[in-house]
Amino acid sequence: MNSLVNSAKITKGVYIFILIVFAFLFSACVRLTWVYWATNTVDGNLFKWNNEFMVTTNDSYFWAEGTRDLILCDKNNADMGEYYQKNCHQENDLSPVNDPLPKLTHFIYDMLPFSLETIMFYMPVFAGSLIVIPFILIGGRFNLLLAGFIASLIAAISTSYYSRTVVGYYDTDIFNLFFPMMIVWSLAIALEARAKPYVLITALEMAVYKWCYPQGYALEFAFCGLVILYAIYIYLTEYKAKSRRYEEINLFNYQLLSILLISMAGIPFGVKIACIIALYLVVFRIKVEKYILYVLAAALLVFLFTDGFGPIISRLNVFIFQRDGTVDYGELQFFSVAQTIVEAQKISFNDIPLRLHGSLLLSLGFNANESILLFLISILGYAWLCIRKPVMLLLLPLLGLGLLSYWGGLRFVMYVIPVVAIGMGYFIFRITELAFTYIKEKKIALIASLVFTCLMSAWSLYPLIKTAWEYKAGSVFAIEEISLIENFGKNASREDYVLTWWDYGYPIRYYADIKTLVDGGKHDGDVNFPVSFALSHDQKSAAQMARLDVEYTEKRTEAIKNNQSIPNNNIAWIMKEYGFADSNDFMLSLKNDIKLPEKTRDIYFYLPYRMLDIYPTIMNFSHLDLMNGKPRPPFFYIARNFEDTGAVLFLDRSRGRNHFYIDKQQGKLITPPPNNSAISLKRFVVTGYDDKGAFYKNIQNMHYDGVYSLIYLRSYNVFLVVDEAMYDSVYFKLFYLEEYDANLFEFVTGNPYAKIYKLKI
Numbered sequence: 001m002n003s004l005v006n007s008a009k010i011t012k013g014v015y016i017f018i019l020i021v022f023a024f025l026f027s028a029c030v031r032l033t034w035v036y037w038a039t040n041t042v043d044g045n046l047f048k049w050n051n052e053f054m055v056t057t058n059d060s061y062f063w064a065e066g067t068r069d070l071i072l073c074d075k076n077n078a079d080m081g082e083y084y085q086k087n088c089h090q091e092n093d094l095s096p097v098n099d100p101l102p103k104l105t106h107f108i109y110d111m112l113p114f115s116l117e118t119i120m121f122y123m124p125v126f127a128g129s130l131i132v133i134p135f136i137l138i139g140g141r142f143n144l145l146l147a148g149f150i151a152s153l154i155a156a157i158s159t160s161y162y163s164r165t166v167v168g169y170y171d172t173d174i175f176n177l178f179f180p181m182m183i184v185w186s187l188a189i190a191l192e193a194r195a196k197p198y199v200l201i202t203a204l205e206m207a208v209y210k211w212c213y214p215q216g217y218a219l220e221f222a223f224c225g226l227v228i229l230y231a232i233y234i235y236l237t238e239y240k241a242k243s244r245r246y247e248e249i250n251l252f253n254y255q256l257l258s259i260l261l262i263s264m265a266g267i268p269f270g271v272k273i274a275c276i277i278a279l280y281l282v283v284f285r286i287k288v289e290k291y292i293l294y295v296l297a298a299a300l301l302v303f304l305f306t307d308g309f310g311p312i313i314s315r316l317n318v319f320i321f322q323r324d325g326t327v328d329y330g331e332l333q334f335f336s337v338a339q340t341i342v343e344a345q346k347i348s349f350n351d352i353p354l355r356l357h358g359s360l361l362l363s364l365g366f367n368a369n370e371s372i373l374l375f376l377i378s379i380l381g382y383a384w385l386c387i388r389k390p391v392m393l394l395l396l397p398l399l400g401l402g403l404l405s406y407w408g409g410l411r412f413v414m415y416v417i418p419v420v421a422i423g424m425g426y427f428i429f430r431i432t433e434l435a436f437t438y439i440k441e442k443k444i445a446l447i448a449s450l451v452f453t454c455l456m457s458a459w460s461l462y463p464l465i466k467t468a469w470e471y472k473a474g475s476v477f478a479i480e481e482i483s484l485i486e487n488f489g490k491n492a493s494r495e496d497y498v499l500t501w502w503d504y505g506y507p508i509r510y511y512a513d514i515k516t517l518v519d520g521g522k523h524d525g526d527v528n529f530p531v532s533f534a535l536s537h538d539q540k541s542a543a544q545m546a547r548l549d550v551e552y553t554e555k556r557t558e559a560i561k562n563n564q565s566i567p568n569n570n571i572a573w574i575m576k577e578y579g580f581a582d583s584n585d586f587m588l589s590l591k592n593d594i595k596l597p598e599k600t601r602d603i604y605f606y607l608p609y610r611m612l613d614i615y616p617t618i619m620n621f622s623h624l625d626l627m628n629g630k631p632r633p634p635f636f637y638i639a640r641n642f643e644d645t646g647a648v649l650f651l652d653r654s655r656g657r658n659h660f661y662i663d664k665q666q667g668k669l670i671t672p673p674p675n676n677s678a679i680s681l682k683r684f685v686v687t688g689y690d691d692k693g694a695f696y697k698n699i700q701n702m703h704y705d706g707v708y709s710l711i712y713l714r715s716y717n718v719f720l721v722v723d724e725a726m727y728d729s730v731y732f733k734l735f736y737l738e739e740y741d742a743n744l745f746e747f748v749t750g751n752p753y754a755k756i757y758k759l760k761i
Contacts, residue, residue: 012140015145016136016137016140016145019136019145019148019149019152020132020133020136020152023132023135023136023149023152023153023156024129024130024132024133026153026156027128027129027131027132027153027156027157028125028126028129030156030157030162030465030468031124031125031128031129031157031162031165031166031167031468032125032167033468033469034166034167034168034471034472034473035053035167037469037472038053045479046474046475046478046479047474047475048479049117049479049482050117052115052117052118052121053117053118053121053168054117054121054168054475054476054477054482055120055121055168055169055170055475055476056166056167056168056169056473056474056475056476057168057169057170057171057473057476058476058503058504058506058507058520059171059506059520060120060168060169060170060171060476060506061476061506061507061509061510062096062506062509062519062520062521063096063099063101063102063105063120063170063171063172064116064120064170064506064510065095065096065506065509065510066089066095066096066097066098066099066101066102067101067102067105067106067109067116067120068116068510068513069089069095069097069102070097070102070103070106071106071109071116073089073097074110090494090495090515091557092515092553092554092557093494093509093515094509094515094516094519094521094522095509100172100211100212101171101172101212105119105120105123108123120170121167121168121170122167123170123174124165124166124167124168124169124170124171124174125167127165127174127175127178128156128161128162128165128166128169128174129156130174130178131152131155131156131161131177131178131181132152132153132155132156133152133178133182134178134181134182134184134185135148135149135151135152135155135181135418135421135422135425136148136149136152137185138181138184138185138188138422139151139425141185141188141189142188142389144385144389144425144426144429146425146428146429146432146453147385147422147425147426147428147429148422148425149425150421150424150425150428150429150453150457150460151418151421151422151424151425151426152421153457153461154417154420154421154424154425154460154461154464155177155417155418155421155422157461157464157465157468158414158417158420158421158464159464159467159468160413160414160416160417161177161414161417162464162467162468162471163471163473164176164414166468166471166473168473169473172212172213172215173213175209175212175213175216176213176215176216176414177414177415177417177418179205179208179209179212179213179216180209180216180219180398180415180418181418182205183202183205183206183209183219183220183223184223184394184395184398184418186198186201186202186205187202187223187227187394188391188392188394190202190256191227191230191256191391191394192391194248194249194252196284199255199256199259199280199284200259200276200277200280202260202263203259203260203262203263203276203280204263204273204276206220206223206260206263206264207263207269207272207273207276210263210264211269217264218397218401219397219398219401219415220263220264221264222396222397222400222401223260223394223397224257224260224261224264225397226393226394226396226397227253227256227257227260228257230253231250231253231254231257234246234249234250234253235250251289251292254292254293254295254296255283255284255292257296257299258279258283258292258295258296258298258299259276259279259280259283259299261296261299261300261302261303261308262275262276262279262299262302262303263276264303264308265299265302265303265306265308266306266307266308267302267306279295279299282295283295331572331627332526332569332571332572332583332626332627333624333626333627333628333629334524334525334526334528334529334569334621334626334629335525335528335529335620335621335624335629336525337523337524337525337528337621374459374460375420377423377424377427378419378420378421378423378424378427379419379420379423380423380427381422381423381424381425381426381427381428381430382395382399382419382420382422382423382426383423384423384426384427384430385422385423385426392422395418395419395422398415398416398418398419399415399416399419401415402414402415402416402417402419403416424456424460427456428452428453428456428457431449431452431456432449432452432453435448435449435452436449476507477504477507478753480751480752480753480754481608481753481754482507482511484749484750484751484753484754484756485507485508485511485512485606485754486511486512487749488512488604488748488749488756489511489512489513489514492512492514492602492604493514493601493602494513494514494515495515495601496514496515496601496602496603496604497514497515497516497517497550497553497601497602497603497604498512498514498515498516498603498604498605498606499516499517499531499534499535499546499549499550499603499604499605499606499759500516500531500535500605500606500607500608500611501518501531501532501535501611501614501618502516502518502519502520502522502523502528502531503520503611503614504606504608504611505517505518505519505520505522506519506520508606514604517530517531517549517550517553518531525621526568526569526570526571527569527570528621528622529571529621529622529626530545530546530548530549530570530571530622531549531621532618532619532620532621532622532623533545533587533621533622534546534549534605534730535605535607535611535618535729535730535731536615536618536619536622536623536634536726536729536730536731537590537622537725537729537730538591538728538729538730539728539730539733539734539740539741539744539745540590540591540592540741540744541587541590541591542729542730543741543744543745543759543761544590544594544596544761545590546603546605546759547596547597547599547603547759547761548570548574548596548597549570550601550603551596551597551598551599551600552570552573552574552597553570554600554601555597556570556573571583571586571626574586578594582627583625583626583627584625584626584627596761599761602758602759603758603759604748604756604757604758604759605730605734605745605756605757605758605759606754606756607730607731607734607735607754607755607756607757608753608754609716609735609752609753609754610753610754611731612638612718613638615636615731616633616636619633619634619636620633634722634723634725634726635708635721635722635723635726636720636721636722636723636726637651637660637720637721637722638718638719638720639651639652639660639718639719639720639721640717640718640719641653641654642719646664647663647664647665648661648662648663648664649661649662649664649719651719651721655672658672658673659672660672660721662681662710663678666678667680667681667684667702667703667706668680668681669681669708669710669721679706679707679708680702680703680705680706680707681702681703681706681707681708681709681710682701682702682703682704682705682706682707682708682709682724683699683700683701683702683706683709683710684699684700684702684709684710684711684712685697685698685699685700685709685710685711685712685737686698686711686712686714687711687712687713687714687715687736687737688713688714688715689715689752693751693752695738697737697738707723707724708721708722708723709721709722709723709724709727711732711736713736715752716752720736734755734757735755738755740757743760744759744760744761745757745758745759745760746758746760
């Protein structure tokens with residue numbers, strides 16, 4: 001590539017800029033293929049609300065809520081009240097108005113003539129494509145432009161990263177590779193050349209990265225750890241010599257570590273930036289060589305006393321130590337949420353290369369072993385690079401965090417992408433170099449190099465491009481649901497609560513501007529328990545639990561403000577104040593009238609049809625004994641792949657009599673081998689909606705001593721088999737049967753997609 005630069009008579013800087021622009025446009029165009037598909041292939045209106053494309057992930061609505069509140073705050077609407085005008089949102093609503101992404105989006109909104117929805121939808125296209133910059137900068141710095149350019153193309157559209165930065169994926173994930181790679185670039189230059197300005201650049205990058213994406217703190221910690229290991233290595237290997245070079249390197253390492261420790265300290269962002277700049281000026285502009293160890297010790301103390309290790313321990317608890325079973329909260333044991341999140345589940349080693357190189361390798365004729373081969377070639381290239389450029393060992397934290405996906409789940413796979421991308425780029429680069437070395441005829445060497453580069457690049461990129469084309473994310477909610485929620489929000493108070501599962505918390509807060517108990521960030525086992533209980537138990541118990549949880553959630557906010565000592569979860573707090581030592585006794589008491597806290601706001605139940613598939617998971621959080629963590633799940637079975645032969649209803653026709661089926665003549669459920677039990681059905685229920693959208697149901701009683709009920713949801717073409725506990729649960733009674741206790745609930749609005757009820761107590 002250097003010869004091409006010289007022949008074109010352009011500077012290296014201009015050439016790097018051209019490569020960055022090309023790679024950036026390539027990445028952006030691949031991401032925009034979704035828009036082409038949605039606009040020209042299907043009915044694009046399915047993904048639009050108010051003629052704007054909707055974001056494509058639940059978490060996007062969290063950041064959208066914060067940006068919306070900042071924009072509303074600008075308008076200074078007097079009707080919002082004094083607190084809202086001052087704080088841009090209602091108290092205790094969890095709106096992220098102080099987070100970087102909403103602030104950045106708000107700034108862009110003020111600068112550009114576009115709607116908020118347009119900015120949110122297209123921001124991932126541009127922010128996600130920034131990843132190409134550090135790869136090409138690294139290539140330019142170490143005379144590896146070809147390697148850096150190819151790596152930038154691979155990394156930009158690698159499946160795991162692409163799926164989290166595709167158009168509409170408005171989330172902080174747009175920062176989760178860009179900043180680490182910028183840190184690698186600047187830190188590599190700082191260490192290799194002992195370049196003082198790059199120390200400041202690295203520290204500022206780390207501070208901004210932690211501010212924008214706190215989850216990336218583990219990488220910063222690992223980068224700092226590598227610098228410490230490097231400093232120890234220098235100290236041990238050159239201690240005896242004590243040459244001037246040894247003293248200079250040691251001094252630089254101490255200066256670097258001091259500033260990096262401050263960049264990771266748990267202090268306010270503005271204060272941190274000021275401290276970094278001040279410390280940089282002190283250690284590099286003022287002669288403090290004699291006191292550098294004291295400076296380093298002071299920086300270490302600041303790091304330790306501002307909970308420097310806290311974020312690491314917290315992340316390990318969530319993704320490693322609390323993955324299975326229950327989590328202890330004092331004397332109570334709640335269900336662990338980590339085991340219910342798909343991205344946090346353990347994966348096989350084969351899944352890692354497939355998520356990096358595109359699962360369509362299989363459809364292109366490759367098998368899993370060949371995809372692993374491609375992965376291993378990339379790792380070989382990276383090892384080769386480290387031998388020639390040891391400073392690239394700085395990528396090891398990314399590799400280590402990525403391989404953690406084997407235990408921590410798919411969310412970590414993306415961190416392997418930089419290693420794989422730059423490894424493949426360097427492998428191609430080195431083979432072309434060897435071609436020029438061993439092939440004497442330069443024209444043949446050039447042709448061979450070009451052919452090899454094109455073939456290897458195509459092998460790496462084509463599956464990724466095709467995977468991106470086939471990746472068709474949908475909107476979070478159907479437009480019928482959004483219409484329902486938005487209209488409901490116009491008539492509800494901002495201080496009211498909606499009780500629903502955490503998957504729907506963020507979108508409801510965005511479209512209805514109303515509070516929720518759980519959401520995509522607040523869903524630990526202790527906060528999920530009362531919500532799960534209210535959705536999956538009888539109406540009396542559910543209603544009282546809902547009122548208790550909402551009022552104690554508000555009381556908790558006040559207690560924290562006043563530094564009041566209270567139990568660490570609402571259930572334990574309620575049990576303490578109501579005089580219960582055993583959670584089972586407390587749950588039983590909810591079936592009867594108890595003295596409830598004073599009502600301070602209304603509560604609404606949002607019950608969507610889409611909750612059906614995750615309902616078994618929802619039940620896990622409350623159908624357990626909190627005293628010992630043992631599960632007590634009710635019976636619940638969903639059948640979509642059924643076959644009705646007249647006399648027999650096979651609930652899973654793919655397995656026929658080897659699975660559950662209904663003997664229609666006897667009215668019994670036959671369980672699969674080896675038991676083959678015949679269990680009587682209590683009733684058969686058919687529900688649905690007529691042509692005018694009116695709800696209807698028909699109940700046929702069968703065996704008075706029956707154990708299960710068979711429910712046919714005609715409009716959804718789904719059979720359900722449930723026991724009495726499920727049949728009497730709030731979700732079934734209010735959504736599927738519309739049999740609600742008028743003393744407890746009031747129907748507000750609904751359609752076949754979702755229904756909203758108001759709690760009357």
